[in-house]
Amino acid sequence: xxxxxxxxxxxxxxxxxxxxxxxxxxxxxxxxxxxxxxxxxxxxxxxxxxxxxxxxxxxxxxxxxxxxxxxxxxxxxxxxxxxxxxxxxxxxxxxxxxxxxxxxxxxxxxxxxxxxxxxxxxxxxxxxxxxxxxxxxxxxxxxxxxxxxxxxxxxxxxxxxxxxxxxxxxxxxxxxxxxxxxxxxxxxxxxxxxxxxxxxxxxxxxxxxxxxxxxxxxxxxxxxxxxxxxxxxxxxxxxxxxxxxxxxxxxxxxxxxxxxxxxxxxxxxxxxxxxxxxxxxxxxxxxxxxxxxxxxxxxxxxxxxxxxxxxxxxxxxxxxxxxxxxxxxxxxxxxxxxxxxxxxxxxxxxxxxxxxxxxxxxxxxxxxxxxxxxxxxxxxxxxxxxxxxxxxxxxxxxxxxxxxxxxxxxxxxxxxxxxxxxxxxxxxxxxxxxxxxxxxxxxxxxxxxxxxxxxxxxxxxx
Numbered sequence: 001x002x003x004x005x006x007x008x009x010x011x012x013x014x015x016x017x018x019x020x021x022x023x024x025x026x027x028x029x030x031x032x033x034x035x036x037x038x039x040x041x042x043x044x045x046x047x048x049x050x051x052x053x054x055x056x057x058x059x060x061x062x063x064x065x066x067x068x069x070x071x072x073x074x075x076x077x078x079x080x081x082x083x084x085x086x087x088x089x090x091x092x093x094x095x096x097x098x099x100x101x102x103x104x105x106x107x108x109x110x111x112x113x114x115x116x117x118x119x120x121x122x123x124x125x126x127x128x129x130x131x132x133x134x135x136x137x138x139x140x141x142x143x144x145x146x147x148x149x150x151x152x153x154x155x156x157x158x159x160x161x162x163x164x165x166x167x168x169x170x171x172x173x174x175x176x177x178x179x180x181x182x183x184x185x186x187x188x189x190x191x192x193x194x195x196x197x198x199x200x201x202x203x204x205x206x207x208x209x210x211x212x213x214x215x216x217x218x219x220x221x222x223x224x225x226x227x228x229x230x231x232x233x234x235x236x237x238x239x240x241x242x243x244x245x246x247x248x249x250x251x252x253x254x255x256x257x258x259x260x261x262x263x264x265x266x267x268x269x270x271x272x273x274x275x276x277x278x279x280x281x282x283x284x285x286x287x288x289x290x291x292x293x294x295x296x297x298x299x300x301x302x303x304x305x306x307x308x309x310x311x312x313x314x315x316x317x318x319x320x321x322x323x324x325x326x327x328x329x330x331x332x333x334x335x336x337x338x339x340x341x342x343x344x345x346x347x348x349x350x351x352x353x354x355x356x357x358x359x360x361x362x363x364x365x366x367x368x369x370x371x372x373x374x375x376x377x378x379x380x381x382x383x384x385x386x387x388x389x390x391x392x393x394x395x396x397x398x399x400x401x402x403x404x405x406x407x408x409x410x411x412x413x414x415x416x417x418x419x420x421x422x423x424x425x426x427x428x429x430x431x432x433x434x435x436x437x438x439x440x441x442x443x444x445x446x447x448x449x450x451x452x453x454x455x456x457x458x459x460x461x462x
Contacts, residue, residue: 002120015119018085020105020127026098030089037090037099037359038366039083044147045103046077048140048223049131051246055238056133066111066125073110078249082106090363095356096141104131134234134242136226138264138354143223143246145362149273150218150252152369157211159376160204160280166384167201170194176452179304179394180403187403190455193304193389200287207280214273219253221246222263228353229261267355270365271347277368278340281333284375288326288333291383295323303393308386325383332375339364339371398450400430407449410460411441 001012004021011021053074057067076082085106092098104127109119117124125131175194180187223246224239226232231239243256257263297303313322343364346357355361398404402424405417408431412420424434435441448454 002118004120013120018082018106018109018113018119019087019102020109020120022098022101022127023086023088023105026088026092026102030092030098032089032091033363035090036087038148038362039080040148040151040366041099041144041362042083042086042103043078043080044144044151045099045140046074046079046082047147047246047249048144049103049107050074050078051223051242051249052133052135052140053131054245054249055242058241059235059237061133061235061238062130066115066130069111069114070107070125070130072114073107076110077103077107082110085110090359092359093356095137095354096358096362097137099359100132100135100137100140101127104128107131134224134226134238136232138227139222139225139229139260141358141362142264142267143221145270145358145365146218146221147246147250147252147254148362149270149365149369150215152366152373153211153215153218153273156277156280156369156373156376157208159373159380160208160211163376163380163384164201164204164208166380167197167204170384170387171198171201174389175456177389177391177394178398178450178452178455180397180401187401189403189406190398190450192452192456193394194452195456196290200290203283203287207276207283210276210279214276217269217273220255220257220263220269222257222260224256225260225264229259229264231260261353265350265353267347267350267358267361270361271344274340274343274365274368277365277372278337280372281336281340281368284333284372284379285330288330288379291326291387292323298390303390304397306388306390307383310382325378329375329379332371336368336371339368399432402431404446404450405431407455408435408441408446411445411449416440 002015003010003012006021008025011024013020013024050071053062053067053071056062057064057071062070073082086099086102088098088102108122108125108127108131111125112119112121115125171194173194174197175192177193178190179193179196181189181191181196221243222229224231224234224242226234239256243254247254291305291307294302295305295307298306307323307325309321310324311321313320313324343361346360346364347355349355349357402421405421408417420435420438420440421431423438424431427434432443432446436443436446
């Protein structure tokens with residue numbers, strides 16, 4: 001056991017834990033989610049702390065003999081090695097102070113280990129005077145969150161691109177499959193299954209473009225502003241250099257905010273980015289709903305698509321297979337939309353010079369990025385890549401559905417077609433068979449007007 005003290009008193013910690021008294025108090029105070037701070041946020045804190053250390057080192061504010069150990073500890077956190085030593089709950093009071101102080105303690109104690117000294121010898125390596133020098137939670141936490149968000153946005157963009165390309169592959173594979181399009185859930189006109197897949201790809205392409213633009217919103221940071229953006233207790237040289245160091249460490253196009261007070265006071269850019277994630281979520285929900293509908297049945301439903309069977313669908317109905325991947329992805333997207341609502345409330349409740357609910361903002365934003373990235377990944381790998389068309393079903397539906405009548409408009413006109421549809425329904429036969437029997441068109445004309453080329457082109461020939 002070792003004893004640590006703060007201005008509230010002293011507490012005992014069981015070695016060899018690397019966290020300290022502030023972390024212990026946070027663990028006792030915030031047993032809420034029972035989930036630790038997001039690992040990417042902690043990794044980003046490693047980058048922020050390393051940038052501050054290197055800046056302070058270059059300005060001569062740190063003992064030269066201690067700097068290598070502290071820098072190595074920061075690099076280990078950036079690499080994810082020390083993430084498991086930070087058990088603070090993701091939801092916490094204090095605008096993220098518990099996270100910042102926990103990071104400081106773990107880095108200090110890891111540096112002490114590297115120096116061959118016992119944990120808790122903060123007179124040698126101090127969590128506050130060394131690891132938090134010229135910093136505040138109010139500039140380090142939002143900066144780390146922006147770095148972590150950019151990492152998440154890039155991974156999500158990569159997964160959206162892969163999903164888009166999978167739909168584009170199906171667009172080419174199904175270009176020859178003519179089927180019935182539907183509006184208001186009712187039969188409409190003819191279309192190719194390839195055109196439907198291509199429309200999904202284009203919607204995802206638009207979401208991918210939004211994600212690329214979102215990164216720009218995250219690049220402006222308030223690091224160096226300390227408590228309220230005035231740079232209190234930080235030298236001007238440090239304020240001008242520290243973001244440059246962070247940019248070099250992360251390789252991200254980060255820039256110091258022109259108005260650090262404003263950048264500390266306001267966090268509306270997180271709402272903007274979260275809203276664009278919500279737009280992607282709506283796209284995924286719509287696509288997954290369509291996939292479930294088009295694969296329904298399969299015998300007693302639409303059955304135009306065959307989704308890859310992933311698992312047994314019932315404990316009582318033999319042979320039943322459910323569209324579990326679209327269902328799971330839909331739930332992930334719904335959760336991301338719920339996170340957007342919570343994040344928006346949290347940002348709107350910011351007060352004066354600070355947002356006290358930044359831990360909730362961080363949790364919602366980073367969790368949404370994870371959920372959507374994983375959702376796109378499993379939708380692609382477990383569903384779209386292996387999806388098949390039931391071409392016989394599609395062709396049978398085309399030939400027997402009144403929707404095929406619309407394809408005959410250039411040949412017969414609207415009113416004669418309405419009459420033909422009525423006669424076909426009364427005689428319980430298809431529009432195709434009735435029209436051929438009445439001599440209104442030949443089978444060759446019908447197939448020409450309902451061919452993939454005819455229904456897939458833009459408009460009709462003159």
